[in-house]
Amino acid sequence: MPRHPKFYMRDGTLVLKAGDGSEVLYRVYRAVLENQSVFFEGLLSLPNSKVDSLAGDGKKWLEEVRAAGVDGTTDETALVLPAQLATKELDAFFDLMFYGSWMDAQPATVDACAILKISHFLVVDRGIRFAKRHLDKEDALPAVQRLSLGFSYGFGDWVRMAFDELMSVPINELTPEEEETMGWKAYRALARAQAEVLDVRLRLAVARIPVVNHVNWCYNHTWCQAEWTKMWTSMSGVLGALIKEDAPGAQILENLATYDRGGTTEECFRRTCEGLQDTPEKVSILKEEEGVVDREVEKLLQALGIPSKWT
Ligand SMILES: [Zn+2]
Numbered sequence: 001m002p003r004h005p006k007f008y009m010r011d012g013t014l015v016l017k018a019g020d021g022s023e024v025l026y027r028v029y030r031a032v033l034e035n036q037s038v039f040f041e042g043l044l045s046l047p048n049s050k051v052d053s054l055a056g057d058g059k060k061w062l063e064e065v066r067a068a069g070v071d072g073t074t075d076e077t078a079l080v081l082p083a084q085l086a087t088k089e090l091d092a093f094f095d096l097m098f099y100g101s102w103m104d105a106q107p108a109t110v111d112a113c114a115i116l117k118i119s120h121f122l123v124v125d126r127g128i129r130f131a132k133r134h135l136d137k138e139d140a141l142p143a144v145q146r147l148s149l150g151f152s153y154g155f156g157d158w159v160r161m162a163f164d165e166l167m168s169v170p171i172n173e174l175t176p177e178e179e180e181t182m183g184w185k186a187y188r189a190l191a192r193a194q195a196e197v198l199d200v201r202l203r204l205a206v207a208r209i210p211v212v213n214h215v216n217w218c219y220n221h222t223w224c225q226a227e228w229t230k231m232w233t234s235m236s237g238v239l240g241a242l243i244k245e246d247a248p249g250a251q252i253l254e255n256l257a258t259y260d261r262g263g264t265t266e267e268c269f270r271r272t273c274e275g276l277q278d279t280p281e282k283v284s285i286l287k288e289e290e291g292v293v294d295r296e297v298e299k300l301l302q303a304l305g306i307p308s309k310w311t
Helices: 030-036 038-044 057-068 086-101 111-123 127-135 141-155 156-166 177-206 221-233 240-243 250-253 266-277 278-306
Strands: 004-007 014-017 025-028
Touching: 004 086, 025 030, 025 086, 025 141, 030 038, 030 086, 030 127, 038 111, 057 111, 086 111, 086 127, 111 127, 111 141, 111 278, 127 141, 127 278, 141 177, 156 177, 156 278, 177 221, 177 240, 177 250, 177 278, 221 240, 221 266, 240 250, 250 266
Parallel strands: 004 025
Antiparallel strands: 014 025
């Protein structure tokens, strides 16, 4: 049986065997793992109510190990790790556990994901926090993957973060693989939220055309307003931007001054755009869109039994 070149330690006290088919042997420090992991702690102190209250694959594995009666003191009596924990992933995890690698540096995304997976399985709080902190960065994970990991690990904030990002991806542009990864519940919630936001935007575009704030020397208020309305309701103006969903409503209002003002008096246009920046109108538009997303994410988390705040 091959011994791991780095993690078969000379003075190690616990022998583990990779269950992923590689048969690689690890000899590591039992006490360190016991300190950090609820599962390894549970291996020694039987019965352990902390472990018994846990559910899932990890618990199943622990019961199998207990039933096998191995103690991990020699190569022959190695504890066989579950098949879903790959040696590459274990390496990243042990690197953190025993060498404190990356404590000051950046782990690669793939290593952080591996640490998160193993730590979650073995209930190693420190590993979970370490990996999550690195993967919390917005560009660390593609949205669909973040969503799916958020479900797996119960990270409500990741679900929310991914959902926000996916709001700008038209639902029909998702690939079948992405649909499958995110699951039908999330897919349906996203479709619903996108349709609802579009509806909010259409109402905004056609039913809430702002009134121009004319300067006193604007010689034709009716014409000036009509030109403003044209800008607001054209496909190259606000309506178009809202329908194409290339930016959140609040962003569109911020960019207002860059649209073609047509025949609107320049100063009237400038004043009206400026006036719309910090009005309750803007706030309500922003809130309406966000409210739609909030509601869908909240419903989704509830359906999946995930708390919306991860601590
Ligand atoms: Zn005017």
